[in-house]
Amino acid sequence: MSLVTAPPRHHASRQAPPATAGASPRAVSGPAARAPARDAAPQALTTRSASSDSIHLKISGLTKRYGQFTALSEIDLAIREGEFVCFLGPSGCGKTTLLRAIAGLAPQSEGTIHQRGQDISRLPPQARDFGIVFQSYALFPNLTVFDNVAYGLRNRRDARDAMRRRVTELLTLVDLAGSEGKYPAALSGGQQQRVALARALATEPGLLLLDEPLSALDARVRLHLRSQIKALQARLGVTTIMVTHDQEEALAMADRIVVMNHGVIEQIGTPAEIYRQPASAFVAEFIGSMNFLQCCPENASTLRLGQQRLECAAHDLEGLDQARLAIRPEAVSLCAVGEGLSAQVEHVEFLGAFLRITLTLEGCGQTLSADVALKDSESLGVRVGARVGVRLPSEAIRLYPLVEAQA
Template identity: 50%
Template sequence: MSFLEISHLEKSFGPLRVVKDFNLSVEKGEFVSLLGPSGCGKTTVLRMVAGFETPDTGSIHIEGKDVVRLGPNARKIGMVFQAYALFPNLTVSQNVAFGLKVAGVGKAETADRVREMLSLIGLPDLGDRYPFQMSGGQQQRVALARALAVRPRVLLLDEPLSALDAKIRVSLRSQIREIQQRLGITTIFVTHDQEEALSMSDRIVVMNGGIAEQVGTPFDIYNKPTTKFVANFVGTLNTFSADVTDAAAGRVSVGGTPVQLPAAVEPAKGDRIGLAFRPEALHLGRAIGREVTLPAVIRAVNFHGSVIRIEVEAAGTNVALDTFNRADTPPPQVGDAAEVSFSARDVIVLEY
């Protein structure tokens, strides 16, 4: 059995089933993100692990022991909330020490632990400040230190970065990941931000409608989606419509251009399927190793600094591709005739 084992978890609120037969095994020290849109059940799963909600059915084992019937204070779990939840009338040090005081830890050990945690989060000299005297990023780090001070078995993070501006979010997510790896603490992170999940996680659980659509590494979730929802939800996706000419041989046609897929496809001859691509899989112009080339017209050029996102119309479809910015090569102009190329091995086949 894994360090944290969630089996057949279900939860309803009235007639609404929010979580449906949810299963997840998390190894000790692993960082797992629950990723999905609002209302998909990810926070409800987190709250059931924390003990703030009771599942209708299912079990939650931590180190082999079922904790479903235990209260939150008996599970030895640390939790960081989206809204920080710091006590405004307590100093930073007092906030970090709060859980230790509740647990009956002695004063000397508490003082040592508070110093250790403030050093860990990079705020060793701000213990006497109050929350209102700190930035949002600093407050969130204090909330993290408070959760870690009690040395929890599992750390739960409920969209802790969503209230911060973009630059602070990027910096803080790196710090959280570094601290998690340094302590080797088992962590579940809830987010609706794909970039956060992809950059921080050992594995990602993509949730939709209360179920786990796919569980995998960031590489597999992005490059090898197993459902249409995952393919469309994670990252930008381009889709061409293709006519199947020989299903068993994997031969299809995109706008009259033949494409040989690496494997057979399900539909019979004459049916249509969707061929999906990430923007980086498409290349502007012909390129070695990209055996399929389609005529195209430039429809939009969006400058993003080091990367230029170019939108083209090809095979009757508007698609996007990314190219690196080069100071010696100006981007194409809207309305220019062009070509786009891709390799059939980069295709994600979807039901049409």
């Protein structure tokens, strides 16, 4: 409960470090911040949605209450056939509750869920069509890998040979052929999670639910399994929902991301949309690194930052006294003193491919960070105490109302 009511700022600051790794390729590409790497995702999506445009899962007005506490409020969501969707948000945001409601494990208080047109809102989990993988693997410790994978098959009284073939096929699919006779305790975490994946896929469910499947694993294993799951999903074309609190994971794997906070959906969009056009200050802060500066929107296309006037993209916040200006560190560009805004270098952090430079803007005294390639920083003579010029490209600036972030 306390986690839920905590201000979003806290979560965002905790989530910030991993973003740097993910953000690095874009940062190197410079001030334009239009990295081509990101564009691959929407393309992949269009190819898929062209092939199957039907809705697999439709959630309407879904609300879940625990006593006085509302864990989910009026959730509306449609997931297309074959899509890979991530529920992303800080802990306590309701993402796992939503997944459990879809599975029927924590039935909703109100609202409906339709799967392929059929109303499954009141069905028990056994009667729904899904496979599920949990963070804890939940492998049956007293059964071998073979029996674990065959657990759902055996019940359907499939012929023994067909079953054996199916298990072997699934284990090959997750790179574990030959481990049939082992017990879960003899496997590594990553291997166990792959067995759990094979077990969930064994009955060919129409919907695959992944509840933080990678969170319990080491960083290295996590990266490997991440691409493996994504490839497997693309190959099988099974509609997949993954819950995660790791934004890097969501950005890398999802066709679409559902960003959640305090039991409501903040934004639904492709990773590129979420990253480039965050719909709210919360999303902006939660995904990647983001600078926030207090400013005053003067009219639809200009704003005032301290005494300086800046151009910005069209916004609808004119008339407000104050607003939050958001800009990504990699979108901030440095230039020679005298050009753009003047700033003083406070701190330089070496992050491998680039430097993260903390600056204090002269005039308004606010701080912001800029990600700068090593050679650029050398040519500009960046060091602690030096003065530099700062440009905030108008197309990279987004404005948010001041109060929203505290909601």
